[in-house]
Amino acid sequence: MRIPLERAEFEMEARKSKFLAFALPCTSLSQVKALVAQLKSEHPGANHVVHAAVVGEHGDEFSYSDDREPKNTAGRPALEVLKGSGITNVAILIVRYFGGTLLGTGGLVKAYGESAKGVLEILRTEELIEKCSFSITTSYNLYEPIKKILIASDATIGDEQFATEVTLTGTLATARKLAVEMGITELSNGRAQVVFTE
16 A cells, blocks of 8 residues: 655546646544535635545545436546555545536546546656654764764654754654664664664
């Protein structure tokens, strides 16, 4: 499974109706309502704000809404595209501005499905891997070499604090924890403090 790195937007038109698709990181189904409410407030003139969401480590929790479109013509097609993408912890919201021409059920299914597909094609994702947090306290002379070890291990450094010593905090793939810990212990002769939390 993959997870989104950031928000993505895609726009298309179908018989003068405008469809704006947004893919947003979302880690629980309880977040979806707030995302929909936020988008409705950003697009007060929109006729519909449809959603489809897939969350969970195995992408096995999901929800969708047709938002007053005919049953299974909007949220369901978007959800089917999403379920087939291998991406989890994501919500797709599709804003529709009605263009005056009815699309019919087939046209709606096609438009919402294509909107979902379009936004997923441009969404940047990464592999869903188990991560742990770290905190490393070290002397100034070991700051750069330790940072090199972290960067080489694809760690994400969230914060750096410079006081009497340097403290680095961030996240790291759990599978790389032991190698990083051994590398830093060896480099600092056991003087750098390394703390991991799940």
